[in-house]
Amino acid sequence: MPAFRPPSDWETVYAAAEGYHFGEEPSQIARTALSFYRLFEGPRDGLALDLGSGEGRDTAFLAGAGLKVAARDVSPTGLAKTRMLLARTGVSEDRVDLEQADIRDFAYPAETYDLALAANVYQFLTLEEAPLHIARLQSATKLGGICAVGVFSPAMAGWGAQIGDHFSATADELLAYFSPRSGWLPLDRTEYWTYRPVNEMMVSFAYVVARKELR
Numbered sequence: 509m510p511a512f513r514p515p516s517d518w519e520t521v522y523a524a525a526e527g528y529h530f531g532e533e534p535s536q537i538a539r540t541a542l543s544f545y546r547l548f549e550g551p552r553d554g555l556a557l558d559l560g561s562g563e564g565r566d567t568a569f570l571a572g573a574g575l576k577v578a579a580r581d582v583s584p585t586g587l588a589k590t591r592m593l594l595a596r597t598g599v600s601e602d603r604v605d606l607e608q609a610d611i612r613d614f615a616y617p618a619e620t621y622d623l624a625l626a627a628n629v630y631q632f633l634t635l636e637e638a639p640l641h642i643a644r645l646q647s648a649t650k651l652g653g654i655c656a657v658g659v660f661s662p663a664m665a666g667w668g669a670q671i672g673d674h675f676s677a678t679a680d681e682l683l684a685y686f687s688p689r690s691g692w693l694p695l696d697r698t699e700y701w702t703y704r705p706v707n708e709m710m711v712s713f714a715y716v717v718a719r720k721e722l723r
């Protein structure tokens with residue numbers, strides 16, 4: 509079997525998928541971010557950001573939990589599936605500001621989001637862009653808010669994936685962006701390997717969830 513290369517055309521992936529390519533259940537990073545959000549008593553109807561929202565599993569999860577969610581993705585099929593998931597799970601579209609957009613054009617309004625999530629999207633930016641977007645996501649997180657970033661772990665290459673052109677980070681490398689000296693309280697640092705049947709291989713990811721304590 510040829511080595512796995514991450515897709516560059518997610519529109520085709522989502523359009524070809526039977527049902528939801530990533531499933532309908534929320535990602536591990538979104539579940540972790542929301543559990544800390546609640547632990548720190550984030551506002552019940554706070555504002556969340558889901559960048560690279562895909563088919564909407566995390567958008568639906570966060571909106572279903574009572575947050576207002578701004579979700580952005582380039583894939584129109586991903587957005588259409590998000591709308592279907594919201595309808596099916598009984599979450600009002602009024603809770604979601606859903607737009608087709610390239611995140612490179614996203615304004616990252618300062619100190620705006622109570623929960624700011626970028627789940628496995630920054631690896632699709634260039635090696636130069638990705639760290640800048642992590643910093644912009646951090647600045648868009650409100651003081652006291654939760655910021656969560658997940659990307660490929662370089663360990664995936666060990667399983668034969670061709671991710672050389674993609675931004676990747678170990679959990680410790682990601683954690684270095686969230687140092688207490690720069691005002692962050694790290695809450696979760698995870699790196700995991702999981703078998704993905706659609707790709708017939710192990711894939712590996714790293715993520716960090718942190719609370720913004722200082723500007």
Ligand SMILES: C[S@@+](CC[C@H](N)C(=O)[O-])C[C@H]1O[C@@H](n2cnc3c(N)ncnc32)[C@H](O)[C@@H]1O
Pocket residue numbers: 518519530535559560561562563564565566580581582583586609610611612627628629632633
């Ligand atoms: C690995 S998927 C993750 C989707 C979602 N976060 C999840 O976990 O289900 C990456 C997503 O990022 C989106 N994406 C990639 N580059 C993007 C860009 N420059 N602007 C907006 N979305 C982008 C893709 O369309 C895709 O939906």
